[in-house]
Amino acid sequence: MADWSELPFELLMLISRQLHFFDDYVRFGLVCKSWRAALLLKDKNNSCSLLPLLMFTENENFLRLFCSPFNNRLYQFDLPEIYDRRCWGSSNGWLVTLDAKYELHLFNPLSSVQILLPSLRKCLNLKNLTYNPNVCSDIFLDKVVLSSSSSLGNCVVLAIYSDNKIAFAKPGIESWTPLQCSPAAVHDAIYFGGKFYVADCSGDVIICDSNGIHLKTVALTSPFHMFMTYIVELGGQIHVVRRSMYYHVEKRVCITCGFKVYKLDQCSNKCVEVKTLGTWSIFVGSNYSFSISGTGYPECISNCIYFTDHYSPTIHRPYDMGTYSLDTDDIKPLFQEDLICLKSYVPTWIKLSW
Numbered sequence: 001m002a003d004w005s006e007l008p009f010e011l012l013m014l015i016s017r018q019l020h021f022f023d024d025y026v027r028f029g030l031v032c033k034s035w036r037a038a039l040l041l042k043d044k045n046n047s048c049s050l051l052p053l054l055m056f057t058e059n060e061n062f063l064r065l066f067c068s069p070f071n072n073r074l075y076q077f078d079l080p081e082i083y084d085r086r087c088w089g090s091s092n093g094w095l096v097t098l099d100a101k102y103e104l105h106l107f108n109p110l111s112s113v114q115i116l117l118p119s120l121r122k123c124l125n126l127k128n129l130t131y132n133p134n135v136c137s138d139i140f141l142d143k144v145v146l147s148s149s150s151s152l153g154n155c156v157v158l159a160i161y162s163d164n165k166i167a168f169a170k171p172g173i174e175s176w177t178p179l180q181c182s183p184a185a186v187h188d189a190i191y192f193g194g195k196f197y198v199a200d201c202s203g204d205v206i207i208c209d210s211n212g213i214h215l216k217t218v219a220l221t222s223p224f225h226m227f228m229t230y231i232v233e234l235g236g237q238i239h240v241v242r243r244s245m246y247y248h249v250e251k252r253v254c255i256t257c258g259f260k261v262y263k264l265d266q267c268s269n270k271c272v273e274v275k276t277l278g279t280w281s282i283f284v285g286s287n288y289s290f291s292i293s294g295t296g297y298p299e300c301i302s303n304c305i306y307f308t309d310h311y312s313p314t315i316h317r318p319y320d321m322g323t324y325s326l327d328t329d330d331i332k333p334l335f336q337e338d339l340i341c342l343k344s345y346v347p348t349w350i351k352l353s354w
Contacts, residue, residue, distance in 0.1 A: 004031060004032065004035075005031075005032040005033070005034050005035070006034075007034070009034070009037075009038060012034065012035055012038035013038050013041070015028075015038075016028060016035075016038050016039050016049070017049050018049065019049055019050070020049055020050060020051045020070075020297060020299060021050070021051065021068065021070070021071060021073075022050060022053070022066075022068070022075060022352065023073070025039065025050060049296075050351060050352050050353070051068065051070050051292075051297060051299060051300070051351075052283055052290075052292070052306075052349050052350065052351050053066040053067065053068055053075070053349070053350055053351075053352065054066065054067045054068075054069065054308060054321075054334075054347045054348070054349055054350075055067075055087065055089065055095075055347060055348050055349075055350055056347050062078055062079060062080040062083050063076045063077065063078055063079075064076070064077045064079050064082075064109070066350075067335065067347075069306070069323075069334050069335055070299040070300070071299075072335060077109055079107075079109060079112075081107060081112060081114060082095070082097045082105075082107055084099070084100070085097040085098060085099045085105075086098045086141075087107075087348060088141070088143060088144060088286050088287060088348055089285075089286070089287030089288055089348040089349045089350035089351075090106070090143075090144055090145065090146055090287070090288045090350075091145070091146050091191070091288045091290070092146060092148070092353060093108055093109075093110065093350070093351060093352055093353030094106045094107065094108055094146065095107045095108070095109060095348075095350060096117075096141075096143075096144040098120070098141055101119075102119060102120040102121055103116070103119050103120075104116075104117035104118065104119065104120060104141075104144070104159075105117060106146075108353075109350070109352060110352055110353070117144075117157060117169065118169045118173060118174050118175055118176050119174075120141065120161065120162075123159075123161055123162065123165075123167055123176050123178070141159065141160070141161050141162075142160040142161065142186075142286070143159070143160045143188065143189065143286065143287075143288070144157060144158070144159050144160075145157070145158040145159075145160075145189045145190060145191055145196070145288060146191065146288075147191045147196075147210055148191075154170075155170065156168060156169075156170055156191075156196075156210045156211075156212075157169050157170065158189050158191070158196055158198075158212075159176065160186050160187075160188075160189060165178060165179075165186065166178070166179045166186050166189065166198060167179065168211070168212040177212055179198075179206075179208065179212050179214070185200060185201045186198055186199070186200045186201075187199050187200060187201055187228055187229040187230065188228075188229060188230045188231045188284075188289055189231065190231050190232060190233060190238075190288065190289060191210075192233045192238060194209070194210060195207055195208065195209060195210070195215065196208045196209075196210070196212075197231050197238055197264075198231070199229045199230065199231040199240055200229070201229060202219075203219060203220035203229070203240075203271075204217050204218065204219050204220065205217065205218040205219075205220065205231065205238075205240060205264055205271070207266075216269070218264060218266065218269050218270070218271060219269075219271075220240055220242075220262060220271040227242050227243055227244050227245065228242075228243040228245070228310055229241070229242055229243070230242075230243065230282075230284045230289045231289060232282055232284070232289040232290060232291050233290075233291065234277065234280050234282065234291040235278075235280065235291075235293070237263055237264070238263070238264040238266075239261055239262060239263050239264065239274070239282075239291075240261070240262040240263075240264060240271055241259060241260075241261050241262075241282060241284055241289070241305065242259065242260045242261075242262070243256060243258075243259055243284065243307065244256070244257050244258045244259065244260070245257060245320075253320065254320065255320055256307060256320055256322070256324070256331065257331075258324065258329065258331075259305050259307075259324050259326075260273060261273070261274050261277065261282075261305075261326070262274065275326065276303055276326055276327075277291075277302070277303045277304070277326060278302070278303065279293055279294035279295050279302045279303070280292065280293055280294065280302065280303070281294060281300045281301055281302060281303070281304045281305070281306060282304075282305045282306070283305075283306045283307075283349045284305065284306070284307050284308075285307060285308035285309065285310055285321070285346070285347070285348060285349055286308070286309070286310055286346050286348045287348045287349040287350065290349075290351070301323060301325070303325065303326045303327050304323050304324065304325050304326070305323065305324040305326070306323055306334065306349070307320075307321060307322060307323075307324065308320070308321035308334070308346070308347050308348070308349065309321060309346040309347065310346065319346075319347060321334045321347070322334045
């Protein structure tokens with residue numbers, strides 16, 4: 001009888017890179033110690049192959065619900081560490097959490113590692129925060145972006161907070177340093193190639209170094225309409241994603257009606273509209289915006305944008321989430337089942353990783 005624990009480590013690493021679903025990941029790691037070691041080493045090198053999941057809020061048993069639109073499966077995680085906290089998806093497998101005292105943490109749902117960030121009270125215009133359970137936490141924090149895996153110790157953290165301002169900090173340092181150069185409300189930010197790229201509502205892309213020093217600004221000119229702006233790295237290039245919405249009077253909610261994508265040309269300081277993403281797909285919402293190549297992930301719809309609500313919904317109304325095809329210019333539901341029954345903060349995308 002073959003001894004599966006004796007398979008060459010290189011072969012195990014090769015097989016593990018083809019595991020895209022959480023179920024398969026768990027089963028692979030349960031075979032034996034050597035198989036689990038292959039998974040952990042792969043993730044340590046930031047090469048986690050899991051497809052993104054959409055995370056909803058907890059129930060009374062501290063369980064968080066994770067949904068996969070790729071196989072229409074639901075997973076429950078017991079995460080008492082983040083009970084009653086608002087969560088945002090960030091990079092490298094981390095969640096950013098905000099509690100009732102406006103304390104910020106980084107939290108890894110798989111390893112349960114938790115890292116304290118400077119309090120929101122350390123932001124200049126939020127020093128006098130008082131807890132109000134009726135006030136939505138989105139007012140105080142929108143997104144948090146990491147420059148690298150926080151376990152490296154030299155991670156820089158960018159926060160988009162209160163009235164869409166931005167500030168920088170490092171884990172272990174007790175204060176935030178605000179960025180002064182943004183002329184308009186900030187919608188999104190990413191870190192790529194040693195720089196932070198920040199998109200604001202006016203269509204400008206602000207480029208800063210890892211110390212928060214402003215390097216330059218690139219303007220995006222397009223007709224004004226109701227929109228959200230995201231910024232994402234796709235195939236080694238920075239792209240700006242503009243999300244068009246309209247206000248539904250009867251439902252009293254904003255509903256997504258389309259997207260446009262622009263590639264940032266830093267040589268000419270212009271943003272050029274692109275009509276196709278090729279084999280790529282983009283994920284946007286209250287999370288760290290990211291892209292996935294359909295070449296390595298055939299389960300993803302190519303030339304497509306996966307989107308979810310950006311702000312906390314009112315209770316008992318459908319989430320504004322779905323898939324937008326650049327091929328056909330149409331929007332389809334994200335899940336086969338209606339998730340309106342879930343009482344949750346806005347759901348957030350996350351790519352799980354150890």
